[in-house]
Amino acid sequence: MSTTETARIGAGLPPLGQLMRGGLANLLYPVAGLGLLLAVWWYGGYLVASNPATQAFAGFAPGPALSATWTLVTSGTLASIVMPSLSRIGQGLLWAVVIGVPLGILVGSLPFLRKLTNFPFQLLRMVSPLAWMPVAVLAFSTWNGAIIFLIFMASVWPILFSTAFGVQRIDPMYYKVARNFGASPLATLRRLVVPAVAPDMLAGFRLALGVAWVVLVPAEYLGVTSGLGYAINDARDILAYDLLAALVLVIGVIGFLLDTAVVSLIRYFGWQGS
Amino acid sequence: MGANLQINGITHTFGRTAEPVLKDLQLDITAGQSVALIGESGCGKSTLLHMLAGLLMPTEGCVRVNGRQITRPHADWNMMFQRPALYPWLSVKQNVALGLQFTGQKQGLRERVREMLQLVGLSDRRDDRIQDLSGGQQQRVALARSLAVEPQMILLDEPFSALDAFTRRGLQVEVGRIARDRGITLVLVTHDIDEALTMGDRVVVMGRNPGTFRDVVDVPLAYPRNPVHPDFMRLRSQVMARFEASIDTPASDKPRSDQPVSEPTFREESAHVQL
Ligand SMILES: Nc1ncnc2c1ncn2[C@@H]1O[C@H](COP(=O)(O)OP(=O)(O)O)[C@@H](O)[C@H]1O
Numbered sequence: 001m002s003t004t005e006t007a008r009i010g011a012g013l014p015p016l017g018q019l020m021r022g023g024l025a026n027l028l029y030p031v032a033g034l035g036l037l038l039a040v041w042w043y044g045g046y047l048v049a050s051n052p053a054t055q056a057f058a059g060f061a062p063g064p065a066l067s068a069t070w071t072l073v074t075s076g077t078l079a080s081i082v083m084p085s086l087s088r089i090g091q092g093l094l095w096a097v098v099i100g101v102p103l104g105i106l107v108g109s110l111p112f113l114r115k116l117t118n119f120p121f122q123l124l125r126m127v128s129p130l131a132w133m134p135v136a137v138l139a140f141s142t143w144n145g146a147i148i149f150l151i152f153m154a155s156v157w158p159i160l161f162s163t164a165f166g167v168q169r170i171d172p173m174y175y176k177v178a179r180n181f182g183a184s185p186l187a188t189l190r191r192l193v194v195p196a197v198a199p200d201m202l203a204g205f206r207l208a209l210g211v212a213w214v215v216l217v218p219a220e221y222l223g224v225t226s227g228l229g230y231a232i233n234d235a236r237d238i239l240a241y242d243l244l245a246a247l248v249l250v251i252g253v254i255g256f257l258l259d260t261a262v263v264s265l266i267r268y269f270g271w272q273g274s
Numbered sequence: 275m276g277a278n279l280q281i282n283g284i285t286h287t288f289g290r291t292a293e294p295v296l297k298d299l300q301l302d303i304t305a306g307q308s309v310a311l312i313g314e315s316g317c318g319k320s321t322l323l324h325m326l327a328g329l330l331m332p333t334e335g336c337v338r339v340n341g342r343q344i345t346r347p348h349a350d351w352n353m354m355f356q357r358p359a360l361y362p363w364l365s366v367k368q369n370v371a372l373g374l375q376f377t378g379q380k381q382g383l384r385e386r387v388r389e390m391l392q393l394v395g396l397s398d399r400r401d402d403r404i405q406d407l408s409g410g411q412q413q414r415v416a417l418a419r420s421l422a423v424e425p426q427m428i429l430l431d432e433p434f435s436a437l438d439a440f441t442r443r444g445l446q447v448e449v450g451r452i453a454r455d456r457g458i459t460l461v462l463v464t465h466d467i468d469e470a471l472t473m474g475d476r477v478v479v480m481g482r483n484p485g486t487f488r489d490v491v492d493v494p495l496a497y498p499r500n501p502v503h504p505d506f507m508r509l510r511s512q513v514m515a516r517f518e519a520s521i522d523t524p525a526s527d528k529p530r531s532d533q534p535v536s537e538p539t540f541r542e543e544s545a546h547v548q549l
């Protein structure tokens with residue numbers, strides 16, 4: 001999409017009609033897709049509501065759910081639910097970057113370390129982050145710490161592997177250029193390695209954010225009394241299915257927004273495109 | 275100011291048991307002089323140039339710059355490669371500034387970059403991405419990057435061989451002129467006799483298996499040199515003859531299985547001057 005757009009801009013402004021058609025076509029599919037989702041949701045809600053056995057769950061339908069979402073947003077409770085979750089995600093990802101990126105650079109640059117760690121890392125990577133739950137609970141004195149640890153365990157691998165992959169892909173000539181100017185190892189790291197791997201690192205970060213967001217909700221079923229996972233559990237306990245559906249909606253929307261933000265970061269720092 | 279360069283009894287062997295790639299090389303190059311090394315592919319030209327740049331240590335002998343032995347790379351003598359190897363995440367002007375940043379020179383960086391871009395005629399492309407430049411323009415950026423650190427010596431490893439004939443000719447003339455204006459010592463590795471004669475004050479003919487200096491030909495022609503001038507053409511024949519001789523008389527009496535002396539296609543090519 002960005003390629004065609006750049007090409008269009010590069011070629012000067014297209015005629016207005018073409019712009020309209022292009023713009024509408026770009027909008028048409030997302031809107032239609034969203035409409036389809038709503039229709040399926042509405043029909044599901046209708047089925048649930050019209051069946052006496054499932055009537056209690058009628059709150060899941062779009063009508064009640066959207067009105068509960070509205071209340072959630074306008075009453076200000078949404079912020080108090082979302083903020084703790086975002087804070088945990090942020091801290092977990094921060095640790096994943098702080099540990100994953102340097103480790104990835106090391107593993108990517110040192111063949112012996114790569115061979116040494118390949119097997120254990122692949123093994124650890126395949127363990128579901130939630131399997132660490134008992135360990136996390138034992139190792140951390142607070143529930144909050146345990147959840148951040150789980151998010152870290154989920155997100156460190158994509159960051160580490162993408163970074164290592166990016167380092168391996170650096171053109172050896174680039175190192176020669178740096179050495180040729182008498183660059184110190186630190187200058188080489190700063191001016192060559194880090195910018196060179198930035199696109200791969202960010203691609204890994206995007207994957208990490210995705211799994212972290214997925215792991216967050218079940219992790220917040222643990223002990224804590226705040227956050228999206230807790231709120232969902234709570235809504236279920238009080239049989240507030242409209243609220244539950246609203247929270248599911250909110251989780252989807254926020255996840256989408258976070259991903260979009262990272263994608264624009266990738267656009268900004270990406271130098272590999274076109 | 276240019277650097278005095280001394281190639282002092284260099285012999286080099288890769289690995290422990292292999293035959294030497296370079297043997298007993300001896301040459302003095304005075305400051306500001308320009309020397310072209312020509313020789314067949316595989317005779318060790320790049321290996322030697324890496325040693326002059328301090329990127330590789332010879333197993334025997336040493337390289338001295340202004341009397342001091344080179345043991346590691348330094349911005350005062352830098353190398354231009356066949357591929358410009360610009361960093362694609364940096365703009366044109368950022369690439370030109372790269373050498374300065376690697377050596378930690380912050381003062382006057384902007385002015386220096388501006389001056390270098392002007393020198394190589396790319397001022398109007400300063401903010402472009404390097405992917406949007408032609409091969410010749412990219413090599414100009416690499417030249418500006420090398421010149422920006424104000425080196426005493428520039429080592430060129432077939433830096434124009436990937437360019438079309440017109441671009442190549444233009445850059446040969448330009449690089450030579452800039453180096454002379456600034457008194458920079460040039461060592462140029464090439465397999466193109468015309469290039470050697472266009473840029474070199476001296477042409478050193480190398481033999482191979484192992485790599486040796488076979489001949490040194492002085493080029494007493496005024497710059498800029500005209501490749502169709504009779505003197506130029508006479509020198510070309512002279513260098514060509516030496517070059518042929520270097521091929522016909524292998525230094526070691528080992529059979530040269532990889533490149534038979536009488537290979538007809540090679541003869542045919544050499545008639546076109548560019549080897
Ligand atoms: N790092 C290396 N290890 C082993 N052999 C090498 C290495 N670099 C070059 N050689 C060998 O040394 C010889 C000279 O190579 P090179 O200096 O690249 O020649 P030229 O630049 O003249 O074509 C070749 O036979 C090549 O195979």
Ligand SMILES: [Mg+2]
Pocket residue numbers: 319320321
């Ligand atoms: Mg070579």
